[in-house]
Amino acid sequence: MAELTMVEALNLALRQEMDEDESVLVLGEDVGVDGGVFRVTEGLLDEFGEERVIDTPLAESVIVGSSVGMVAAGLRPVCELQFSGFSYLAMHQLESHASRLRWRSRGRYGVPLVARMPYGAGVRALEHHSESKETYYAHTPGLKMVIPSGPRNARALLVSAIRDPDPVIFFESKLAYRAFREDVPDDSETIPIGESRRIREGDDLTLIAYGGMLRRTLEAADQLAEEDGIEADVIDLLTISPLDDSLFTESARRTGRVVIVHEAHRSFGPAGEIMARLIEKSFYYLEAPIQRVTGYDIHVPFFAREQAYLPSADRIVAGAREAMYAR
Amino acid sequence: MPREKINIPCEIDHLSILSEDGEADEELVPDLAEDELLRMHRSMLLTRRFDERMLSLQRQGQIGTFAPVSGQEASQIGAISALDQEDWLVPAFRETAAMLWRGTPMAGILIFNGGYNEGGRIPDDQNDFPIAVPVASQLPHAAGIGYAMKYLDDDRVVMTFFGDGATSEGDFHESLNFAGVFGVPVVFVCQNNQWAISTPRERQSKSKTLAQKAVAYGIPGIQVDGNDVFAVRVAANEAVERAREGDGPTLIECVTYRLSVHTTADDPSKYRSEEEVEEWEARDPITRFQSYLIDRDLLTEDDIESLESEIKDEIDDAWDEAKATMSDLGDPDDMFDHVYAELPPYVQQQRENREASDGEDD
Numbered sequence: 245m246a247e248l249t250m251v252e253a254l255n256l257a258l259r260q261e262m263d264e265d266e267s268v269l270v271l272g273e274d275v276g277v278d279g280g281v282f283r284v285t286e287g288l289l290d291e292f293g294e295e296r297v298i299d300t301p302l303a304e305s306v307i308v309g310s311s312v313g314m315v316a317a318g319l320r321p322v323c324e325l326q327f328s329g330f331s332y333l334a335m336h337q338l339e340s341h342a343s344r345l346r347w348r349s350r351g352r353y354g355v356p357l358v359a360r361m362p363y364g365a366g367v368r369a370l371e372h373h374s375e376s377k378e379t380y381y382a383h384t385p386g387l388k389m390v391i392p393s394g395p396r397n398a399r400a401l402l403v404s405a406i407r408d409p410d411p412v413i414f415f416e417s418k419l420a421y422r423a424f425r426e427d428v429p430d431d432s433e434t435i436p437i438g439e440s441r442r443i444r445e446g447d448d449l450t451l452i453a454y455g456g457m458l459r460r461t462l463e464a465a466d467q468l469a470e471e472d473g474i475e476a477d478v479i480d481l482l483t484i485s486p487l488d489d490s491l492f493t494e495s496a497r498r499t500g501r502v503v504i505v506h507e508a509h510r511s512f513g514p515a516g517e518i519m520a521r522l523i524e525k526s527f528y529y530l531e532a533p534i535q536r537v538t539g540y541d542i543h544v545p546f547f548a549r550e551q552a553y554l555p556s557a558d559r560i561v562a563g564a565r566e567a568m569y570a571r
Numbered sequence: 572m573p574r575e576k577i578n579i580p581c582e583i584d585h586l587s588i589l590s591e592d593g594e595a596d597e598e599l600v601p602d603l604a605e606d607e608l609l610r611m612h613r614s615m616l617l618t619r620r621f622d623e624r625m626l627s628l629q630r631q632g633q634i635g636t637f638a639p640v641s642g643q644e645a646s647q648i649g650a651i652s653a654l655d656q657e658d659w660l661v662p663a664f665r666e667t668a669a670m671l672w673r674g675t676p677m678a679g680i681l682i683f684n685g686g687y688n689e690g691g692r693i694p695d696d697q698n699d700f701p702i703a704v705p706v707a708s709q710l711p712h713a714a715g716i717g718y719a720m721k722y723l724d725d726d727r728v729v730m731t732f733f734g735d736g737a738t739s740e741g742d743f744h745e746s747l748n749f750a751g752v753f754g755v756p757v758v759f760v761c762q763n764n765q766w767a768i769s770t771p772r773e774r775q776s777k778s779k780t781l782a783q784k785a786v787a788y789g790i791p792g793i794q795v796d797g798n799d800v801f802a803v804r805v806a807a808n809e810a811v812e813r814a815r816e817g818d819g820p821t822l823i824e825c826v827t828y829r830l831s832v833h834t835t836a837d838d839p840s841k842y843r844s845e846e847e848v849e850e851w852e853a854r855d856p857i858t859r860f861q862s863y864l865i866d867r868d869l870l871t872e873d874d875i876e877s878l879e880s881e882i883k884d885e886i887d888d889a890w891d892e893a894k895a896t897m898s899d900l901g902d903p904d905d906m907f908d909h910v911y912a913e914l915p916p917y918v919q920q921q922r923e924n925r926e927a928s929d930g931e932d933d
Contacts, residue, residue: 269722295721295722296722298718298753300749301745301748301749301752303745303748303749305711305741305742305745306711306714306742306745306746306748306749308711309708309710309711309712309714309715309742309745309746310711310712310714310715310718310746310749311715312711312712312715313661313711313712313713313714313715313716313717313718313719313729314715314716314718314719316659316698316700316712316715316716316719317716317719317720317723317725318719318723319719319722319723321715333741336705336708336742337708337711340705340708341703341708341712345701346909346910346911346912347688347908347909347910348688348691348701349691349692349693349700349701349909350688350689350691350692350908350909351692351908351909352692352693352695352701353700354912385910385918386910386911388911409912409913410911410912438915485915486911486915486916486917486918487917489917
């Protein structure tokens with residue numbers, strides 16, 4: 245057991261999976277000598293050599309596209325796209341091939357690749373370095389879309405993603421990369437992809453969040469308990485697609501009040517799908533309109549204003565009060 | 572000195588062995604056994620007749636849109652015949668000749684073009700990728716398989732096909748660049764058939780040849796007469812050997828011509844002249860190969876006649892088989908198969924609901 249940041253925990257997952265399985269390799273821009281711009285792949289080059297830790301040309305499409313080829317030969321590539329804001333250059337390969345090759349080949353070629361990418365705002369970065377466009381990937385059949393919220397679940401989910409038979413888009417919150425440490429067990433552990441988790445129990449209100457917004461949501465839950473005596477059930481989605489609606493359905497039926505938090509844009513965002521499922525399955529249990537506390541339908545502003553864009557604990561509390569007291 | 576010349580190798584070979592009337596430059600003819608020559612001829616002829624049959628089936632509404640290959644048989648057979656069966660083929664969407672050579676059953680191609688992706692299932696003894704529709708998007712896959720071969724210390728090589736239009740795509744650049752940097756065993760076969768739907772070759776690139784693009788990636792490039800099966804085969808042999816020896820990728824530009832439509836949804840009379848098509852018909856890759864074989868007593872007119880009738884029967888049988896198979900593929904719920912290794916619960920639910928609502932209609 246060691247106290248690790250998310251960056252260190254992801255590094256541990258990669259190291260252990262590469263150690264265990266020679267078919268696992270890492271490729272991307274600056275992943276080798278530099279250890280990745282966020283140091284997630286630090287030290288892997290020394291340990292596993294340049295054939296398995298590949299500093300590629302600066303070319304997102306062939307990073308993902310060559311991975312689609314590698315899987316046919318039995319490899320399990322973990323590609324790093326330096327920022328999710330640059331992943332659109334690889335979107336063609338992800339949508340047209342990674343997501344479809346199993347289906348197109350009638351099961352002959354599965355695509356067990358992982359496309360890791362840092363996402364989200366809050367670290368005072370340049371334009372294109374702060375987006376949260378998980379909807380693009382979650383909307384595509386054949387892909388899985390995973391977003392851990394802390395060091396321990398990041399490690400476990402990355403191990404699951406590497407072992408998964410299907411392509412996994414793996415978003416890593418820059419906000420959570422180094423913000424806090426958690427105990428991470430030395431021995432490998434996994435969390436099933438497609439499984440959400442309850443991380444705080446309460447009967448008054450359901451808060452649904454994931455990734456970089458989870459900590460703020462928990463802060464808001466504490467504030468609600470302290471100031472209003474409201475006990476919130478908090479669900480961490482962990483996987484966006486395939487979406488696990490079992491836990492939040494059960495929770496919403498019990499509390500009747502739901503707030504969904506994400507930094508992605510509001511319109512057509514994950515909260516919209518979650519609301520749709522709640523309305524389809526739990527309409528008669530709801531006591532108040534479902535609230536969305538999300539990024540706005542604008543480009544993520546330059547960093548001087550990014551905190552005004554991101555859902556804050558105060559905005560989440562305000563949304564929760566709306567769900568509790570609005571008539 | 573403030574300004575001096577950098578010496579860049581920029582001469583590109585153009586290779587032509589078999590003339591339009593079947594005369595061969597004997598010094599350059601590849602050393603091929605008689606049965607191999609006859610197999611190549613048969614494959615080219617089979618492809619042509621199969622293409623014609625598919626066009627007629629499409630016009631009758633029996634199969635859907637497809638991309639005919641007529642005119643490009645030498646480019647494909649010359650190249651693919653240089654591979655071993657264990658090697659890899661990564662096709663685009665017009666590689667009927669190459670696919671048939673590899674062993675893809677005609678019935679499968681008909682089923683695929685009949686609207687069922689079951690037809691795209693690759694037989695287990697072929698290391699081939701399925702058809703890739705988006706132009707140039709299959710090139711990164713070839714580069715990646717090549718990387719894997721090198722990583723696994725496996726001496727199999729990869730051959731990928733694409734057209735002149737593909738050379739304008741980013742994936743062409745990224746793949747050749749990647750392949751050059753890592754020295755992967757990939758043979759990039761560009762079938763420059765002069766037209767990307769309505770856009771002519773000269774609108775794709777200012778470059779005098781497409782082969783010269785190899786120079787920028789630091790890899791060998793060669794231009795060949797793509798209607799000359801020997802020239803293509805010689806270039807492919809060299810490229811395959813280079814790849815297998817660990818000496819990296821090659822770009823081959825086959826100068827050829829799409830004699831038919833881009834796809835069955837296309838009307839070429841809008842953008843090219845009859846005269847141009849006739850000029851290229853005179854350079855037909857099959858007739859010139861036949862002249863060569865007849866001149867050397869490897870083939871007779873009678874042989875061709877009996878071959879034609881054999882091929883016709885084979886195609887008839889394949890269509891009968893395809894029809895029989897498709898009549899058993901009625902269950903639309905099969906469209907849910909293979910989207911994931913395991914269907915997510917709510918997609919499984921969609922499948923079940925669809926089945927149930929289908930029942931209501933009956």
